Amino acid sequence: MNREQVSRLIQQHGAVMVLALLVVVGSLAFDSFATAGNAASVVVSSSFLAIIAIGMTFVIISGGIDLSVGSLFVLGGVLAAYGSQYGLLVALLLPLAVCGVVGLLQGLVIARTGMAPFIVTLAGLLGVRGLMLAISDEGATTYLVEDPAFAALGQGGILGLTWPVYITALLALLAMVLLQRTGFGQNVYAIGGNEQAAALMGVPVARTKVYVYVMSGLLAGLAGALNAARLSSGVTILGIGLELDAIAAVVIGGTLLTGGAGGITGSVAGVLLLGVIQSLINQVGNLTSAFQQVVSGAFLALVVVAQRLLSKAQRLT
Amino acid sequence: MAELTSRGSARVAVLKPQVYAWVQDYGVYAAVLVLLLFNVLFTPHFLDASNFRTQLVQVTPVVIVSLGMALVIGTQGIDLSVGSVMALAAALTVLYLGYGWLPAVLVAVIGGAVVGAAGGALVAYVGVQPIVATLALLVGIRGLANVLVPQLVEFRNPGLIALGSSSVAGIPVIVIIAAALTVIVLFVVRRTTFGRQVVAIGGNRSASELSGLPVKRVLLTVYVISGLLAALAGVLATARLQASDPTSLGLFIELSAITAVVVGGTPLTGGRIRVLSTVMGALLMQLLSATLIKHNLPQSWTQMVQAVIILAAVYATRKRGTR
Amino acid sequence: MRRTDLAEQTDEPVLEARGISKRFPGVLALDGVSLALRPGEVHALVGENGAGKSTLIKVFTGVYRPDEGRLLYKGEPASFGTPMEAQRAGISTIYQEVNLVPMMSVARNLLLGREPRGRFGVIDTAAMYEEAERVLAGYGVETDVRRPLRTLGVGAQQMVALARAVSVDARVVIMDEPTSSLEPREVETLFGVIRRLRDSGIAVMYVSHRLDELYAVCDQVTVLRDGRLAHTGPLAELDRLKLISLMLGRDLDEVRSGGMTRFSRDRSSENRQGDGTRTPVVEARGLTRKHVLDGVNVSVEPGEVVGLGGLLGAGRTETAKAIVGALPLDGGQVLVAGMPLRGGSTAAAIKAGVSLLPEDRKAEGIIPTLSVRENIALAALPSLGRAGVVSEAKIDRVVEIFMRRLRIKAASPHQLVSELSGGNQQKVLLARWLAVRPKALLLDEPTRGIDVGAKAEVQALIDELAQEGLGVLLISSDLEELVEGADRILVLREGAVVGELSGDEVTEEKIMATIAEQSDG
Amino acid sequence: AKAEEPQSAPAPTGTAGRQVVQSPTGTAGPTCTLEQFGGTTFDLKTATVGFSQSEKEANPFRIAETKSIKDEAAKLGITHLKVTNAQSQFSKQITDVQQLIAQGVQLLVIAPLNSDGWEPVLQQAAAKKIPIITVDRKINAKPCSDYLTFIGSDFYEQGKRAADRMIEALGGKGKVAILLGAPGNNVTTERTNGFKDRVKEKAPDITIAFEQTGEFAREKGQQVTEQLIQSNPDINGIYAENDEMALGAVTALKGAGKEPGDIKIVSVDGTRSAVQAIADGWLHAVIESNPRFGPLAFETAQKFLDGEPIPDKVIISDRDYDTTNAKDSLGEAY
Ligand SMILES: Nc1ncnc2c1ncn2[C@@H]1O[C@H](COP(=O)(O)OP(=O)(O)OP(=O)(O)O)[C@@H](O)[C@H]1O
Ligand SMILES: Nc1ncnc2c1ncn2[C@@H]1O[C@H](COP(=O)(O)OP(=O)(O)OP(=O)(O)O)[C@@H](O)[C@H]1O
Ligand SMILES: [Mg+2]
Numbered sequence A: 001m002n003r004e005q006v007s008r009l010i011q012q013h014g015a016v017m018v019l020a021l022l023v024v025v026g027s028l029a030f031d032s033f034a035t036a037g038n039a040a041s042v043v044v045s046s047s048f049l050a051i052i053a054i055g056m057t058f059v060i061i062s063g064g065i066d067l068s069v070g071s072l073f074v075l076g077g078v079l080a081a082y083g084s085q086y087g088l089l090v091a092l093l094l095p096l097a098v099c100g101v102v103g104l105l106q107g108l109v110i111a112r113t114g115m116a117p118f119i120v121t122l123a124g125l126l127g128v129r130g131l132m133l134a135i136s137d138e139g140a141t142t143y144l145v146e147d148p149a150f151a152a153l154g155q156g157g158i159l160g161l162t163w164p165v166y167i168t169a170l171l172a173l174l175a176m177v178l179l180q181r182t183g184f185g186q187n188v189y190a191i192g193g194n195e196q197a198a199a200l201m202g203v204p205v206a207r208t209k210v211y212v213y214v215m216s217g218l219l220a221g222l223a224g225a226l227n228a229a230r231l232s233s234g235v236t237i238l239g240i241g242l243e244l245d246a247i248a249a250v251v252i253g254g255t256l257l258t259g260g261a262g263g264i265t266g267s268v269a270g271v272l273l274l275g276v277i278q279s280l281i282n283q284v285g286n287l288t289s290a291f292q293q294v295v296s297g298a299f300l301a302l303v304v305v306a307q308r309l310l311s312k313a314q315r316l317t
Numbered sequence B: 001m002a003e004l005t006s007r008g009s010a011r012v013a014v015l016k017p018q019v020y021a022w023v024q025d026y027g028v029y030a031a032v033l034v035l036l037l038f039n040v041l042f043t044p045h046f047l048d049a050s051n052f053r054t055q056l057v058q059v060t061p062v063v064i065v066s067l068g069m070a071l072v073i074g075t076q077g078i079d080l081s082v083g084s085v086m087a088l089a090a091a092l093t094v095l096y097l098g099y100g101w102l103p104a105v106l107v108a109v110i111g112g113a114v115v116g117a118a119g120g121a122l123v124a125y126v127g128v129q130p131i132v133a134t135l136a137l138l139v140g141i142r143g144l145a146n147v148l149v150p151q152l153v154e155f156r157n158p159g160l161i162a163l164g165s166s167s168v169a170g171i172p173v174i175v176i177i178a179a180a181l182t183v184i185v186l187f188v189v190r191r192t193t194f195g196r197q198v199v200a201i202g203g204n205r206s207a208s209e210l211s212g213l214p215v216k217r218v219l220l221t222v223y224v225i226s227g228l229l230a231a232l233a234g235v236l237a238t239a240r241l242q243a244s245d246p247t248s249l250g251l252f253i254e255l256s257a258i259t260a261v262v263v264g265g266t267p268l269t270g271g272r273i274r275v276l277s278t279v280m281g282a283l284l285m286q287l288l289s290a291t292l293i294k295h296n297l298p299q300s301w302t303q304m305v306q307a308v309i310i311l312a313a314v315y316a317t318r319k320r321g322t323r
Numbered sequence C: 001m002r003r004t005d006l007a008e009q010t011d012e013p014v015l016e017a018r019g020i021s022k023r024f025p026g027v028l029a030l031d032g033v034s035l036a037l038r039p040g041e042v043h044a045l046v047g048e049n050g051a052g053k054s055t056l057i058k059v060f061t062g063v064y065r066p067d068e069g070r071l072l073y074k075g076e077p078a079s080f081g082t083p084m085e086a087q088r089a090g091i092s093t094i095y096q097e098v099n100l101v102p103m104m105s106v107a108r109n110l111l112l113g114r115e116p117r118g119r120f121g122v123i124d125t126a127a128m129y130e131e132a133e134r135v136l137a138g139y140g141v142e143t144d145v146r147r148p149l150r151t152l153g154v155g156a157q158q159m160v161a162l163a164r165a166v167s168v169d170a171r172v173v174i175m176d177e178p179t180s181s182l183e184p185r186e187v188e189t190l191f192g193v194i195r196r197l198r199d200s201g202i203a204v205m206y207v208s209h210r211l212d213e214l215y216a217v218c219d220q221v222t223v224l225r226d227g228r229l230a231h232t233g234p235l236a237e238l239d240r241l242k243l244i245s246l247m248l249g250r251d252l253d254e255v256r257s258g259g260m261t262r263f264s265r266d267r268s269s270e271n272r273q274g275d276g277t278r279t280p281v282v283e284a285r286g287l288t289r290k291h292v293l294d295g296v297n298v299s300v301e302p303g304e305v306v307g308l309g310g311l312l313g314a315g316r317t318e319t320a321k322a323i324v325g326a327l328p329l330d331g332g333q334v335l336v337a338g339m340p341l342r343g344g345s346t347a348a349a350i351k352a353g354v355s356l357l358p359e360d361r362k363a364e365g366i367i368p369t370l371s372v373r374e375n376i377a378l379a380a381l382p383s384l385g386r387a388g389v390v391s392e393a394k395i396d397r398v399v400e401i402f403m404r405r406l407r408i409k410a411a412s413p414h415q416l417v418s419e420l421s422g423g424n425q426q427k428v429l430l431a432r433w434l435a436v437r438p439k440a441l442l443l444d445e446p447t448r449g450i451d452v453g454a455k456a457e458v459q460a461l462i463d464e465l466a467q468e469g470l471g472v473l474l475i476s477s478d479l480e481e482l483v484e485g486a487d488r489i490l491v492l493r494e495g496a497v498v499g500e501l502s503g504d505e506v507t508e509e510k511i512m513a514t515i516a517e518q519s520d521g
Numbered sequence D: 001a002k003a004e005e006p007q008s009a010p011a012p013t014g015t016a017g018r019q020v021v022q023s024p025t026g027t028a029g030p031t032c033t034l035e036q037f038g039g040t041t042f043d044l045k046t047a048t049v050g051f052s053q054s055e056k057e058a059n060p061f062r063i064a065e066t067k068s069i070k071d072e073a074a075k076l077g078i079t080h081l082k083v084t085n086a087q088s089q090f091s092k093q094i095t096d097v098q099q100l101i102a103q104g105v106q107l108l109v110i111a112p113l114n115s116d117g118w119e120p121v122l123q124q125a126a127a128k129k130i131p132i133i134t135v136d137r138k139i140n141a142k143p144c145s146d147y148l149t150f151i152g153s154d155f156y157e158q159g160k161r162a163a164d165r166m167i168e169a170l171g172g173k174g175k176v177a178i179l180l181g182a183p184g185n186n187v188t189t190e191r192t193n194g195f196k197d198r199v200k201e202k203a204p205d206i207t208i209a210f211e212q213t214g215e216f217a218r219e220k221g222q223q224v225t226e227q228l229i230q231s232n233p234d235i236n237g238i239y240a241e242n243d244e245m246a247l248g249a250v251t252a253l254k255g256a257g258k259e260p261g262d263i264k265i266v267s268v269d270g271t272r273s274a275v276q277a278i279a280d281g282w283l284h285a286v287i288e289s290n291p292r293f294g295p296l297a298f299e300t301a302q303k304f305l306d307g308e309p310i311p312d313k314v315i316i317s318d319r320d321y322d323t324t325n326a327k328d329s330l331g332e333a334y
């Protein structure tokens, strides 16, 4: 195994290492940290962000970015709760359909007009939240989940973990295969690495981009729906700044924002990192809210630097 | 060979860059005009001088922040920390107001520069990707500001209040300041070595390195400038509010600034900076939100309309590829 | 079996262009060009930089839409919307700028789009790497195919691109300056491939500025000049001079008189020879970097042109980069005019007067978002103004001078450099470095992709600069250029100096021999 | 650092501004006892108690609220008080509470960011029979089973009372603008509905000409008001759904050269600066929303643990501030 491979391995799994480190430290520092209950709460609450991060990983590897996921997450939740009165199927399909379409539109605009994904999806962020407010009477109406089967999907589970966790794990696995072992995955890396070259190499650039944004939209919608099932209501005040969390997780996971490199494992590790940081802060239990922010900011900086240095050190020797 | 070149140039119409530039900028300017026209027709009291004063005063912080953002984006970077830096500046200003308003403002601006330097160092020397480096600051610095000043503090310092509310020849002081800063940044970008180096680095970093440009130093400086300008914006906003509100000052302004820059036709891929159209972009977004408020649209509509306008404006200013 | 069914083919053109015109803002790149490509022929496409070769090729492969004229493929009118369609139809292309994905592994680049599939139609990575190694071995590239492509040298990358294009099942193969950074050895491999293609009835279009290569493999030739068709017909009917006169659009004796001058042959060797008495302008001692360089010593005296010879991957580019501090080193030291140079800082090297013209024009050379003017001025900026404020007048003067001196063909100094033809981009980079007036200039493939006329200019220029006392380190894949240009040649192999040739030892044979004997030993 | 010396304001007197339960209606309705709820009693002092705050302690209300909980706990000698803060992110608050439960808290005091969406928490708490007291905002669930009880103000009522003050100020007719709180927020919704319903019912001649969000922030309140008075110079009154926006509006009016009282402003919260602004004549009236939940919360908890019946909702009586009582009440405002 030569140095490029090692450095790549580290760069993609640096997050995993930092995560492991943090968990060990946490367990030693607080006896109530390594408990099953606490671990469960971290994993369960992370699963929704993880689903979004998976889609975001594809987008970022393709050289793009998707700021609309936060809004799609809320919209998905509201639609799911609204749809649940017509049964499980509607509760799932309605959000997927709408969010998928939003992703499709964004993808088409980006692929056809060559406008910057950042700005297109920023418009998406605004427009989708507006749409959500419009269907919830400016956010005043909170639809409650009517269908017990749907609620169970978000609240039930086995081995102390709820279904969303298992769904996330499954999706992550599928995503890995899709990314590493299919032509589509290769195309995503190719257009992220060098769009012009990819086109000349015969990669269907436009189509690949569209797929990527549709995927991101669908996953954000799904995450929202599952979260609504968990809360058994379509809460309207969610998801502000969620896109930044997702991006942070993906980048901490070793995916380059410039595109062309990265992976799913890292992103999932990145999500868990954010979760663990929050949990550690809660363990301390009496930091003022302002100080909490300072700490999590410092943590974030520390983590990216550590991850960065890890991969750098490898490259030079 | 002379004959060869002459034959060459005879076959090609010589195009000046201004021509390209105008084609690029046309979108924003047009959009602003359209919006103005709409308001003149459909918004009561729009033509009052007081109205234009209001719009200019309100857009000032965004303009100042976007100037810095434009430089950062020119290097293919991005600075999410600006909003929090504004908050920090607000906090520092009141903390040191006891020494008089000028020293306080000075401290605040220095504070902003220091935060910028931190972000710049992470980006330039450690090699962290700008979006996460500045995201960490976005979170942490807002917290720091609140640690320093836990809740909104009102002040009575006449100097600072005057800075925020007084006018010269009917033009608010803070608007004049913003205009001056615009001119300075325009000069830096167009006429200085530094300005050229900034866009060069954004256009092709490794080529710039091989050409002996002080890449790291330039990057650092750019983030320092961005922090500095953000802090200044924070000070002015505070002076205008006549209170320091680290909790909500500058929330989400990074998005407005980035939008202004991009709507102005500066590509997020770096290598190109359009200062004046950035200011235009900011004005466009300000006019837009003003229009929507004045016409009392519900939040839902406001956001959807904004989305559409942003898309339209950027579509108009986008760079077309040859095919 | 392929061979037989194609052999029966008539002499109908497989790919034909009729009256193609293509206009770019400010340039008429192609002006009513017609050209026919027949099965089993190798068709040379030549012309000065900016003549329109690459543009014509991009029109053929659907990158650009022609403004006028039409394409016929296998007799039927065809217009490819995208390169993919062209490729599907059986036209595969190697573009002038290596167009692969640097961050992806060599194997994935090579096989993108046709990876071997395992169960459930999922990519079988093991098989993929195996196949990649097998294919590349056929092109003399022995490397770990799991490495990101960018870790290969330009030369190696070019071979990968070649292998990729050819291994597609194609009827037409188009190569835009495929040899611009290949070694004689690789070039031979390439010719082998081309002949194989021709014999199996595939039509090959071949663009190159190296005339002897044309005569070695091509049957037909088409000459473009300023976007117009200047000549088309069998190559055998034209001798070098005639061909050149067609390309430059000047008459024969004008060309004979001075058009072809390369380096000034009459060299008063005593004052040019490094006699070790004068302090070298630049001297590298024991440059070492794991896996790449081990203990390379190079010294260049004022007015001396030192050549670096060696096969692909010998580490010449690395040597040059190490000298200007663009490559982190594990050991070694660089002295400029006797003064040790701070490592790891290109800026310091340039300030001290040592500049590198990089090999990889696209990745390390041009700033695509800036104009020709800004690109030329870039490195010299500090000297082109006062107190950090640039003087447009000074810039204009410098730019004006070099655009004329190097015959840079652009719509205006304000045209985006990325819109220039390959060769003209190369000239812009040369101009950038000449504008800083260095003491020593390291040139990595300086004439890569430059047309004969300009090449002569550049070579003359190198001589001239040397006469003026500049020290030059010359890296070139073109042995002839190396031999005629250099006073002294260091032969590198696997990152180490394995021989030094000076005086009348400086011949192509000697170089090949040195490399060869080392390879055997 | 050296800040300006603060404006001299009378220091809060001993029990100043202590919450009072509305009587008689405040505790009306069904009651709840330990055996109804089905938990086991424990000693508050040695127990681990969790408090989940919803928003940053960065505005007077939240600061006073958290402070009063912490102070009261300290006063009662409750040593294991764990405090989390959701930074206005609802998902985070859910996780926070779950992690408090995981840390083994025996009593939960929650200031909910949102009334709906508590399913996962309620389930876990119910499983462990952990009593939950929600303060300032309700949780939409079954008292005495899903959660124990709610202590707080009636936001709808606050809206109505604000309307009454506005009607009285405008003599029943005129054009009014509303500075809405953050969209989607329960408080916004209820304070808006209360106000509108009351106006419709009591003063049909008052038209609500304008409603835009000021996101509960002063600067936003200022900016919106600047636009408002510019395009609707004929506006008579402004109803701000919290004091911060009201004070932002005041800055805007000053900037536009208006005089105190030109435009009647009514707001909700009762922060010290707002009460001061009444004294200065800029605000017409402020409806208080009292954040000092500590004493009532722990008192109720203690009662419950002692087996006494406790009401399933404790509505506190909020006072009004106006020119008649502003100056004297400054000390009690938070
Ligand atoms: N995208 C573009 N936009 C504008 N002008 C262009 C563009 N591409 C090429 N040109 C112009 O078209 C002309 C032909 O360019 P082309 O690349 O075909 O030359 P070439 O024959 O390939 O030269 P070289 O031998 O240097 O590669 C040049 O004058 C060039 O400046
Ligand atoms: N044919 C090859 N097979 C395997 N690896 C190669 C080959 N060519 C280049 N490389 C790799 O690329 C690296 C740099 O090669 P590069 O070509 O830049 O060296 P070079 O001596 O400058 O050759 P040239 O300048 O002729 O391209 C080498 O260290 C080597 O590992
Ligand atoms: Mg070409």
Ligand SMILES: [Mg+2]
Pocket: C153, C154, C316, C317, C318, C359, C444
């Ligand atoms: Mg090389």
